[in-house]
Amino acid sequence: MKQTDIYVLSGFLGSGKTTLLKEILKKEKEIGRKVAVLMNELGKVSIDSNEIEEDIPLKELLGGCVCCTIQDEVEAQIQTLLMEEKPDVIYFETTGAAHPVETIDGILSPIFADRLRFKGIITVINGKQWIERATLNAPVQQLILEQARHASLLIINKEDQLTEAEKAKISFELQSISPHAFTILTTFSKFPFEKLLEMNTQVYDNVQKTSIHKLHLSTFVYTFKKMIAADEFETFLRELPDTIYRIKGYVQFHQAKYPDLFQYSYGMPLFMQEDMKMPLNMVFIGENIDWKLVEESLNKL
Numbered sequence: 023m024k025q026t027d028i029y030v031l032s033g034f035l036g037s038g039k040t041t042l043l044k045e046i047l048k049k050e051k052e053i054g055r056k057v058a059v060l061m062n063e064l065g066k067v068s069i070d071s072n073e074i075e076e077d078i079p080l081k082e083l084l085g086g087c088v089c090c091t092i093q094d095e096v097e098a099q100i101q102t103l104l105m106e107e108k109p110d111v112i113y114f115e116t117t118g119a120a121h122p123v124e125t126i127d128g129i130l131s132p133i134f135a136d137r138l139r140f141k142g143i144i145t146v147i148n149g150k151q152w153i154e155r156a157t158l159n160a161p162v163q164q165l166i167l168e169q170a171r172h173a174s175l176l177i178i179n180k181e182d183q184l185t186e187a188e189k190a191k192i193s194f195e196l197q198s199i200s201p202h203a204f205t206i207l208t209t210f211s212k213f214p215f216e217k218l219l220e221m222n223t224q225v226y227d228n229v230q231k232t233s234i235h236k237l238h239l240s241t242f243v244y245t246f247k248k249m250i251a252a253d254e255f256e257t258f259l260r261e262l263p264d265t266i267y268r269i270k271g272y273v274q275f276h277q278a279k280y281p282d283l284f285q286y287s288y289g290m291p292l293f294m295q296e297d298m299k300m301p302l303n304m305v306f307i308g309e310n311i312d313w314k315l316v317e318e319s320l321n322k323l
């Protein structure tokens with residue numbers, strides 16, 4: 023089955039995500055991959071989408087954020103792109119207010135998770151804003167920190183507005199916050215494109231494992247090949263490390279006619295009966311997890 027790469031472009035409002043996207047699209051054109059774009063803006067009217075050339079399939083998500091209000095819409099748009107456009111790669115520009123864990127959660131639907139290869143998060147940091155971040159309110163500071171911490175590729179943008187001392191300070195700080203990310207200072211988000219292509223995905227058997235970077239957030243998609251026992255699944259859940267933040271997907275228990283939709287968020291499990299057949303994919307999001315061990319436990323169910 024063809025798998026489509028998906029990248030998330032993250033970064034606070036005005037940091038340079040659209041500028042980066044335009045830069046990426048130029049490079050993609052040179053290497054000839056079929057690209058689709060998904061844009062999430064908080065306002066009701068899209069401004070940035072005018073910046074994208076007309077021949078690139080573009081879906082817009084307006085008036086809400088992937089991290090809270092419009093997850094169903096994100097799912098529908100990605101599914102449409104996969105079915106109608108069959109792109110090699112999707113770039114998802116998130117709102118500046120989106121949290122990375124919730125964004126990944128929003129894009130990895132169990133309905134099509136086996137057809138997507140999540141390549142990681144590219145975060146754009148506005149250099150000046152980083153230096154002056156103590157003046158921002160606490161939740162915004164925390165959000166910018168989270169966006170930096172979960173990046174695989176960290177673009178410190180607006181280099182032209184920084185002094186040499188500021189450049190050294192910010193590079194040092196961000197490298198220590200996100201030691202596994204490739205970090206680069208840029209002006210107008212111009213960066214070495216090969217670093218994006220090199221972002222890491224490992225595939226083994228029918229299981230997809232994506233390292234966003236080695237020690238932080240990562241995702242794992244498991245496909246059940248058979249029905250399982252509910253009590254064994256509950257035991258499996260009890261034994262999970264508490265750095266698995268989110269699980270969602272379909273699981274079919276013995277004697278059940280249709281699968282259950284299973285949702286698990288920060289330790290709280292929830293089952294909902296479906297009334298039709300669903301692909302038995304389950305998406306996991308966690309931090310510092312050895313997914314091979316999780317996979318082995320799932321295989322034993």
Ligand SMILES: Nc1nc2c(ncn2[C@@H]2O[C@H](COP(=O)(O)OP(=O)(O)OP(=O)(O)O)[C@@H](O)[C@H]2O)c(=O)[nH]1
Nearest residue numbers: 035036037038039040041118179180181209210211
């Ligand atoms: N001086 C300077 N300006 C830049 C640089 N990169 C981008 N800009 C400008 O910063 C502004 C914001 O850039 P965008 O790419 O729209 O930022 P964004 O993150 O997509 O913004 P939102 O959609 O509001 O979240 C634009 O006016 C850009 O032209 C840079 O390296 N230096």
